Amino acid sequence: MNNDNKINNKIGFLSLGCPKALVDSENILTQLKSEGYIIVDKYTDADIVVINTCGFIESAIEESLGAIHEALTENGRVIVTGCLGVKTELIKSKYPNVLGITGPHATYEVMSLIHKHLPKPHDPYTDLVPPQGIKLTPKHYAYLKISEGCNNSCTFCIIPDMRGKLVSYPIHEVLEQAVKLRDAGYKELLIVSQDTAAYGADVKYRTGFFNGKPVKTKIYDLCEELGALGIWVRLHYVYPYPHIDDLIPLMRDGKILPYLDIPFQHASPNVLKAMKRPANVTNIIQRIQSWREICPDLHIRSTFIVGFPGETEEDFELLLDFLRSVKLDNVGCFKYSQVDGAKANNIANKVPEDIKEIRYNKFMQCQQEINRERLKNKIGTICEVIVDDITRKYLIGRTKFDAPDIDGLTYIKNNGKYENIMVGSIVKVEITDNGDYDLYGKIIND
Numbered sequence: 001m002n003n004d005n006k007i008n009n010k011i012g013f014l015s016l017g018c019p020k021a022l023v024d025s026e027n028i029l030t031q032l033k034s035e036g037y038i039i040v041d042k043y044t045d046a047d048i049v050v051i052n053t054c055g056f057i058e059s060a061i062e063e064s065l066g067a068i069h070e071a072l073t074e075n076g077r078v079i080v081t082g083c084l085g086v087k088t089e090l091i092k093s094k095y096p097n098v099l100g101i102t103g104p105h106a107t108y109e110v111m112s113l114i115h116k117h118l119p120k121p122h123d124p125y126t127d128l129v130p131p132q133g134i135k136l137t138p139k140h141y142a143y144l145k146i147s148e149g150c151n152n153s154c155t156f157c158i159i160p161d162m163r164g165k166l167v168s169y170p171i172h173e174v175l176e177q178a179v180k181l182r183d184a185g186y187k188e189l190l191i192v193s194q195d196t197a198a199y200g201a202d203v204k205y206r207t208g209f210f211n212g213k214p215v216k217t218k219i220y221d222l223c224e225e226l227g228a229l230g231i232w233v234r235l236h237y238v239y240p241y242p243h244i245d246d247l248i249p250l251m252r253d254g255k256i257l258p259y260l261d262i263p264f265q266h267a268s269p270n271v272l273k274a275m276k277r278p279a280n281v282t283n284i285i286q287r288i289q290s291w292r293e294i295c296p297d298l299h300i301r302s303t304f305i306v307g308f309p310g311e312t313e314e315d316f317e318l319l320l321d322f323l324r325s326v327k328l329d330n331v332g333c334f335k336y337s338q339v340d341g342a343k344a345n346n347i348a349n350k351v352p353e354d355i356k357e358i359r360y361n362k363f364m365q366c367q368q369e370i371n372r373e374r375l376k377n378k379i380g381t382i383c384e385v386i387v388d389d390i391t392r393k394y395l396i397g398r399t400k401f402d403a404p405d406i407d408g409l410t411y412i413k414n415n416g417k418y419e420n421i422m423v424g425s426i427v428k429v430e431i432t433d434n435g436d437y438d439l440y441g442k443i444i445n446d
Ligand code: SF4
Pocket: 150, 151, 152, 153, 154, 157, 158, 159, 160, 194, 195
């Protein structure tokens, strides 16, 4: 809605999708704020609405289209960005009135569209932006994106088509942003990208400079530098390339968190081949064993897809055997769903929906048993817990083995005596009980 009697500088913003999209949103919001635009909560109060969409799976596409529809109905002046923006024709055919469409990672293009339809406010100097930019996460943890795009060609994924080939951000920029976040009080950095372990491969691991010191654009060197910041550093979307072995000693020595988020997706060689995931399961099992020998605290999170085209009962049983054998710590599972434009759509022997459902339930049951045992083994141990929320009943946090939003929580009874503890505090907790996914504990004194 245009308010002709007011300064037209109000933006409504909706961010959908994964942490990579969230970082794109943060960059756009940072730019908007630095130029003096004001972000408003209601579409009806805004002069323009920006929707950062997700286009990864069918349900995400539906959600994004629904969000565009809602913004058009309530406001009428809408700019679409993000992964679904790559499907320009689809959006234009459904919503010809949108003001503009861009793909993901397009701060410059989004700002150009905004300038075209809502010229920059006159006095940008009055709107101060914190040095670390605008963050959509709570004040104690932040996602740090280190690259864009991906050089792999997994058959179920259209991200390389949407976001292009791997482009690593310069090492000094990544480290400077990390320092800004640390200095602003952030306690935990979550390192994200499409393929975190490949960081620097596109620039042949070129040497950059940080604080006058040469540092290679490489995941090991990045982690070593981040490990010196004195805050929690957690790695996500790590493909198990051989050089990942080098990171395990950094985890053992407490430089970065003993946590690896590795999306294995499957364990049957046939399915992995059809997915074009170049993995060798025996090799992976041995490597996980050797990682655990070096760093017994190492926790591995992963995601899997069941019901991929061509997956047989035997393939599925191999997957369950893999789960039982490696006993991963945190696991997510998706039923395969077709994505427009993905090569996997042409693979024969689609798995019927009812079989997918049965396999999904079996998978979850299998992992739940592993989980219960795993969490039970934590009873009596002492863990560092970062506090995410404080309610009248509980302090709710996460151990260093749990990432926000996707892993389990730790509940500590609030006895009213914890005035010194704030959101973002890191406390020592003795684990006293467990549920299916979460832990319960009490704070202990040093
Ligand atoms: S590694 Fe595979 S699944 Fe991940 S972004 Fe690249 S192509 Fe997609």
